[in-house]
Amino acid sequence: MNKQPVTVIGLGPMGRAMVGAFLDNGHAVTVWNRTESKADDLVARGAVRADTIQAALAANELVVLSLTDYAAVYDVLGSATTALAGRVLVNLSSDTPDQARTAARWAAEHGATQVTGGVLVPPPGIGKPGSSTFYSGPREAFEAHRETLEVLTATDYRGDDPGLAALYYQLNMDMFWTSMLGWLHALALARANGISAKEMLPYAKLALNLEYFLEFYTDRIDAGEHPGDVDRLAMGMASVEHVAHTTRDSRVDPALPDALLEIFRRGQTAGHGDDSFTSLIDIVTAQR
Ligand code: NDP
Structure with a gap:
């Protein structure tokens, strides 16, 4: 043919x-x-x-x-x-x-x-x-x-909806760019401490292999359930604060961890400190 x-x-x-x-x-x-x-x-x-x-x-x-x-x-x-x-x-x-x-x-x-x-x-x-x-x-x-x-x-x-392919594409890009910028930020922090991108490669591959977390949390998110049985938002916030402090101590631009911290703080203020960090989905859903 x-x-x-x-x-x-x-x-x-x-x-x-x-x-x-x-x-x-x-x-x-x-x-x-x-x-x-x-x-x-x-x-x-x-x-x-x-x-x-x-x-x-x-x-x-x-x-x-x-x-x-x-x-x-x-x-x-x-x-x-x-x-x-x-x-x-x-x-x-x-x-x-x-x-x-x-x-x-x-x-x-x-x-x-x-x-x-x-x-x-x-x-x-x-x-x-x-x-x-x-x-x-x-x-x-x-x-x-x-x-x-x-x-x-x-x-x-x-x-059938001609917008759907574009929507799925943008969902993909949303995850892609935020993940890749997280990677670049970690590389900047590593470089400021004398560690090359090459040295970081095996660790970056492990850190960005999030399959376990995605599988674990997906059903809970769809059910609107965010129990703090394996992680608490307050713990996550302390962790992000440590990243922001390490960034400042290394004289690297803290804009990215600061933006994360702002979202965690809003979750804490909304009373989710003892819930899982996944409760942040309600925080980031509400348009401001
Ligand atoms: P580019 O932007 O490099 O080139 C696209 C083409 O658009 C060029 O041929 C350019 O013509 C033409 N163009 C842009 N503006 C005009 C205009 N006003 N009038 C006439 N022609 C115009 O894009 P890519 O080829 O990289 O990608 C194409 C599409 O695929 C994009 O929408 C991109 O988002 C998407 N995509 C790209 C990926 C990638 O990694 N590159 C990955 C996944 C999707 P000219 O040569 O004359 O400038």
């Missing part, structure tokens, strides 16, 4: 990796990018350069968008709305769930179908085992193109 041809719009590191994976798997690929020269090596590998965005859209039913954000999507597609009818726009550009929903409506107004995606791996992970992408939007459109999309990563379809 002939492989489905695909258009890829946006040739940043991610779009370029995607074009490479499609080409490696025998798909005909049409490409377009604002900065034309980024297509040169891909054209040398067999991609077809579209001279205009209209031509890129006209070339194939399946159009993968890999742009910085949804503002860029409108910048690019806004001048070619007449070419959108009948296209399936697999929008792998990151943005908020609301932006994804608005863009899906905008696409529909122009006769196109948006399938939203949130890619969970960096460009070197594209086309490799163990990678995954959240998708959402009309199931039929997703299923029709699932096999082709699986050339890029495994797929995890979350539902």
Whole structure:
């Protein structure tokens, strides 16, 4: 069976990796990018350069968008709305769930179908085992193109709502950035004390392997139960205070532990001192 041809719009590191994976798997690929020269090596590998965005859209039913954000999507597609009818726009550009929903409506107004995606791996992970992408939007459109999309990563379809893939992606980014910044802060503290990132690597791997804690606390959190039987928030607060003091003693910026401490203090003030630190979920849920 002939492989489905695909258009890829946006040739940043991610779009370029995607074009490479499609080409490696025998798909005909049409490409377009604002900065034309980024297509040169891909054209040398067999991609077809579209001279205009209209031509890129006209070339194939399946159009993968890999742009910085949804503002860029409108910048690019806004001048070619007449070419959108009948296209399936697999929008792998990151943005908020609301932006994804608005863009899906905008696409529909122009006769196109948006399938939203949130890619969970960096460009070197594209086309490799163990990678995954959240998708959402009309199931039929997703299923029709699932096999082709699986050339890029495994797929995890979350539902009809076009905002869902963006939501799951942002949930992932929330955990990713806070964890990674925690890691960087610990490395700064280590460096201030003469310990290299390399020396810290085995300890960082252990500390950030939180599976035991996630498994242990998940059911309790869903049940709204935060007994202080294995940990008390007051104990956790003392621990964070020690981190903040060690940070200051090491002349490292204390902004991150101070922000944690502020949240623990609010939990303590709300009377959760003898509950588990997981009671902080109620503190961070309330919008201030
Ligand atoms: P980049 O921001 O590096 O590049 C994306 C593309 O967007 C470029 O081709 C750029 O064109 C284009 N672009 C940006 N603004 C405009 C505009 N106003 N008009 C026209 N074109 C525009 O992103 P990446 O390639 O790294 O990533 C693409 C998407 O994938 C992003 O949404 C990102 O969040 C997501 N993602 C990225 C990951 C990564 O590790 N890189 C991991 C997971 C998801 P030009 O070349 O002309 O500048």
